[in-house]
Amino acid sequence: MQMQRLRHIGFIILGIALLFGLFLLYLYLKPLPPPDLPMPSKIYDDQGKLIGQMQAGAQSEFVPLHRLPKHLIQATLAAEDESFYHHFGFSVRGIARAIWTNIKAGRITQGASTITQQLARNLYLTQDRTWSRKIKEAILTLQLELHYNKDQILEMYLNKINYGNGAYGVGKAARLYLGKDASKLNLAESTFLVGIPRGPALYSPYHHFERTKKRQQHILALMVEDHMITQSQAHEAAEVVIALTKPKKTTEMRAYYFRDYVLQRLVHKYGLEPEYVQSGGLHIYTTLNQQLQKQAETAVQRHLSSADSLQGALLSVDPHTGEIKAMVGGKDYRKSQFNRIFAKRQPGSTFKSILYLHALQQGYTPSTQIMSRPTSFAYEGGVYQPANFQNHYPNRMINLREAIARSDNIYAVTTLFQVGINSVIDLAQRLGMKSPLQPTPSLALGSYAVTPYELTEVYSTIANYGVHHDLTGIKRVVDANGEELLREHSKGTPTVSPAHSFVLTRLLTSVFEPGGTAYRVRQLFDQPAAGKTGSTDWDGWITGYTPNLTTTVWVGYDQNRKLPHIKTRAAQYIWGDYMDQASKRQKQRLFPVPAGVKSVRIDPETGFLATPFCPHSTQEYYVAGTEPHQTCPLHPVPSSTSPSQKPWWRRIFEWKLW
Incomplete structure (x- = not known):
């Protein structure tokens, strides 16, 4: 009986041991959640230098x-x-x-x-x-x-x-x-x-x-x-005396808006968990240039008063790669983390560059003339009556260069009807615009909201002579073990011919010349540049580029509050200030002339080839085959006559010169 009882106890102990062993085996086979070690991911600039940590406040x-x-x-x-x-x-x-x-x-x-x-x-x-x-x-x-x-x-x-x-x-x-x-x-x-x-x-x-x-x-x-x-x-x-260091005031990492953008891109595009991006010990190598970022932040803060609720945003990219070099989503991240680079706003006249690029593809030239005067446009939805700024009209024929420089709305809407609304929308999408656009006459004047991010992508494509790159802020990501998780490859896609892009670029330079809507920029920045301004009742824009850098600036109020026209100028001051600083270490360059472009001297009044008798002439660029061949009819070369037929005083004058 005693032996039987001991045997039962032994079986019970053996059973418990077996169950515990199985339990341990289960725990061994069951994977643990990844250890949440305090390893904030680090973010680096385009030179491989540390910018800061992804997780704000992490130490x-x-x-x-x-x-x-x-x-x-x-x-x-x-x-x-x-x-x-x-x-x-x-x-x-x-x-x-x-x-x-x-x-x-x-x-x-x-x-x-x-x-x-x-x-x-x-x-x-x-x-x-x-x-x-x-x-x-x-x-x-x-x-x-x-x-x-x-x-x-x-x-x-x-x-x-x-x-x-x-x-x-x-x-x-x-x-x-x-x-x-x-x-x-x-x-x-x-x-x-x-x-x-x-x-x-x-x-x-x-x-x-x-x-x-x-x-x-x-x-x-x-x-x-x-x-x-x-x-x-x-x-x-x-x-031993313990020498404590003084508590350091935490200094905010620059480019917080950019940091948030990188986080969102890694989460939404690559499916990484936000916690992993922030605290997974990742090394995130970005395209940001810290010097340009500092200059961008300084320019925004310098020209936007802290006492005013007027906000601003700046995005600057390398047009040849689509790499983001500076991003400012607002004037003070501590007060507002909303990144206005991704806020949808009406682009105003900055949209006209897309319209005119398509017009050049359809046969327009810098010399194409259209009457600028109060005009009503009939279309399927009714009658559209655009107006020029402050109702100022030349009441004469103006060419494309003048229309761009003065941002003439009548010229733009007329062009839209002539080249086709849907084809303009198609081009906008191929250039990088993803926001929905409607086929209405107001499209020509930028009435449909887009983001500064999209607009910068469009202008970068033009600046890159028609080769489109998706904008990106990330080069590669390495995990805590040194393994490369991902690498972004930017493959350019040709969308528009270099010749058409270059001719538009030359036309956009007139915006910064006397009489142009951004001429005041020349007070701050004097290098070769092309661009376009835009304004609505709520927004002030300028987007433009040099051969090395494309930059968009927006100013306005977050709420539905109208923007006085005089305050739209802040965008131009920010743009000029930033581009001046950004270009100081870059060698000044002209826009290179690609194949398929013809340069001729024309009479700006008529658009025809200039003669020695034209009082004014200018060098103009055309897509080869569209340049004028007829000489100026207003200032023709006199027909040749024999010396005996010339007035006696003219013969004496020519003899003395000889």
């Missing part, structure tokens, strides 16, 4: 275990879990000691959490004290022990634990409090820092220095007790 610095001093590791074990390397996640000795200490005190004064338990709680759980949380913690503790070795667990712990004042991990704590690398901490400094995580607020060196020193002395005593150091070493360490 951490991952340090491998092998780089940490031995005495710092020993101090951590002595303070938190002396039997760490000898248990499987739970310390029976620690639990017994905590129970006995609490019984003697008559209240709970000491916990028994091991380093593995603390790590499980910090990685995956909250700090509440419910039974469900404790059960989850126990399960996760076992999983951590099954999936990682002791050194890996300790490494994660030392890089995750909160050291107060926003510092997570011993690496950041060493720099924050002592101004040095964690690998260079001495015994006194190590024990001083190790005492903080027990209560980051209670033992804050900045607020409770003496309390932190007492905690340090306690840890030194524990290390002596555990035979990690001698009493003499402990005494010497306790006497």
